[in-house]
Amino acid sequence: MTTLIIGAHGQIGQLLIKTLVAEGETPRAMVRAEAQAQMVKDLGAEPVIADLEGDFQSALKGCDKVVFTAGSGAKTGPDKTILVDMWGAMKAVDAAKAAGVSQFVMVSSRGAEDPEAGPAKIKHYTVCKKLADDHLLRSGQPYTILRPGRLTNDAAEHKVTTQWPTEADNQWIPREDVALAIKHCLKTPATVGKVYPLFHGELSFREALS
Structure with a gap:
């Protein structure tokens, strides 16, 4: 199985590379620049240089699964959010469908279910x-x-929940646990066709993501 990680240079992307490499896989890591390519190669991934704002269909060649964990970042303006988080993601979905990919894992966000709220x-x-x-x-x-909650750099707890915490201060999750949740979804056919809110909790990935 070959998994393409779109947004591989980001924090979750790098953690996911390490997680999949530890499982004996060599994921394909889509990055925008040569310096980023060397970084993901050092982590054990197969780099491919492509840009979400351009034509990246060739990056999916031979891939069975795609993970979209790209983001414009908090320091950019709404224009980049539109181009990357929305338009780039939509283009990635279309590219995956054209390539016959068997699973597309979208790393979205809490709040995406109802932006008005x-x-x-x-x-x-x-x-x-x-x-x-x-x-x-x-x-x-x-x-x-x-749809993970507020992302933190805490160590993985290996415990999550898909139930919204009642307290806003509890609506968080370590990035490492998001990466581990992605790996679980890639390896668990029962997660296909599902939408999961994701927060730190008390359940194993298998119990929460079923």
């Missing part, structure tokens, strides 16, 4: 995530959607 200051972000998720849901491409 979230904070106004990030509404442009959650709207973009919702539109990308909706495009995947309508596409006919086999999918799994993860």
